[in-house]
Amino acid sequence: MRRISRLATVCRAGAVTANATTGNTMPSCLVRTSLYSSSISGRHHNWFTNACPAITSTNLVDPPARFVAGNMLFSSSAASSASVSDEFEPKSKAYPKDVVLYQYEACPFCNKVKAFLDYYDIPYKVVEVNPISKKEIKWSDYKKVPILMVDGEQMVNSSEILDELSQRIDSRDKVDESSDEAGEEKQWRGWVDNHLVHLLSPNIYRSPSEALESFDYIASHGNFSFTERIVAKYAGAAAMYFVSKKLKKRHNITDERAALYDAAETWVDALKGRDFLGGSKPNLADLSVFGVLRPIRYLTSGKDMAEHTQIGDWYSRMEGIVGGPSRVQG
Template sequence: MRRIGGLVALCRAVEGIAISSTAGNVVCNRMLQTALYGTTSAYSRRHHWFTNSNKLVEQPAAHTVAGTMLFSVAASAVSEDVHAKEPVQPKLRPNDVVLYQYEACPFCNKVKAFLDYYDIPYKVVEVNPISKKEIKWSGYKKVPILMVDGEQMIDSSEIIDELSRRVGSRAQGDNLSDEAGEENKWRGWVDNHLVHVLSPNIYRSGSEALESFDYITSHGNFSFTERIIARYAGAAAMYFVSKKLKKRHNITDERAALYDAAETWVDALKGRDFLGGSKPNLADLAVFGVLRPIRHLQSGKDMVEHTRIGEWYSRMEDAVGASCRLETQGA
């Protein structure tokens, strides 16, 4: 009963939806949190999502997870100097960085995109979304939580702001510049709009919902029993919850909303390689981070096929480069 009761908190974090705490609804609630706000694991081999012609590149069967949801793929080293990583000066680089995450979380992926781009090594602790035993030491019960040299940081955008100040990726006074104003505008757009378009798309149909939970349960930190319950009950719950999310965010056509968001971002680039110009800024990293989890889902494939976002995403893969993840803890 404790396991079933715990599963519903997974639903509760999604979009702040309030679902009653009866036994039947509890299974739904915790599932939402893992499904939408979990994190992704890193892989050592790079997979290209896009080609220059904006068409999807077929992945080898051995590296394609049928029915996957939200996972980040570590990119390989970069060949073009203009898209190189931005390594932090050794004296400014933290000594010990640990990320507490869920496997499919777009917000956790935002943090990892920053760490990867700035070449900051980090460890990962995968949190069990039912018991959350890995973060019982913290008064904060959501992810991401980032421990930097023993200090706790919470909230993805605040984490990135603080890291930016510490590692010198943004000079003092930049927040007064036009460029920083544009950057902050689009970072807000990511948190307040883009992320809300994702869940109605990845759970649009029963098959897409099951596709998503196939990946979550395969890569998340679940016990065997939790995995079985989560896969089927979670997919069913999220299918119906996604319909509520559509209404809440005034979405009539899920795919049209996703395509519109992708085109809006490409328009914001104004012909530049990145919003930051010749190199990504924090807004580029934020968009890349939240989109990276859907890269191999049907919604992500459809987005690439029907919008112009593919070439930008491919440049971002090159720019972010290889993952700086060191190891996984807390299986």
């Protein structure tokens, strides 16, 4: 009963937490852990394509039957993915040897880090953190996620992690910090952290049914006991439904779906006809947008976004290049 009471307290705390930062504080753990959920699994699944026969997936468990129809929306030709992946496969001369990511599976900022690691084909282990007890990171003075341990060194804050890793890995063309390309990359990375993430919660918790859909993450991926999973799913969904309304008001969002669609089209416009913002291959802005969007790929909001925007081609290219968690070791 004490554990249930603790979880209910956390849900209530989450209900008054609205700031999206590059890490997850304890009061907002349920906001973060359930913001961007996925109950589908597998590898090399092309998201945001509207008509394709191949069905694959990107996590480690089999998809629930109720998402099978949705899978068709997010799949594309395996041959096409393979050719794109072969063409853009990154090479590296200085990979770290021991990488461990402490994360919440559904956290958008954790997924930014994973997108980078997957793209550069860096083997890493994942430690799922219980957002209530946080016992997995009690050893650290930093009480948010992501925490990335790289050869024994702690790295924190998703954007800073990407900066540090990109400097260490001799696998991408270095861009002059004063160049237009560098300025464009920085601008859009800021847009991800300061705008795009604010649109997701009002969309995925838009209705009670969508809130429950999102909290399926808790039941299948969260580091909870059985009792905590049940309580989290229903109490958390109810709390986040009301949180989404507060976030919508706080960020002056009139129509949450329209705002999400507009953000997707804004990103497509930023590409200016290029395959990626980085040109012939993704840069850190591409990886950040992809990482934030990847966890919502099977939610109603993600499927609606696929149907009503032009982001699909870019996302499919990204998914073919970045790959999936088959690269995870441990």
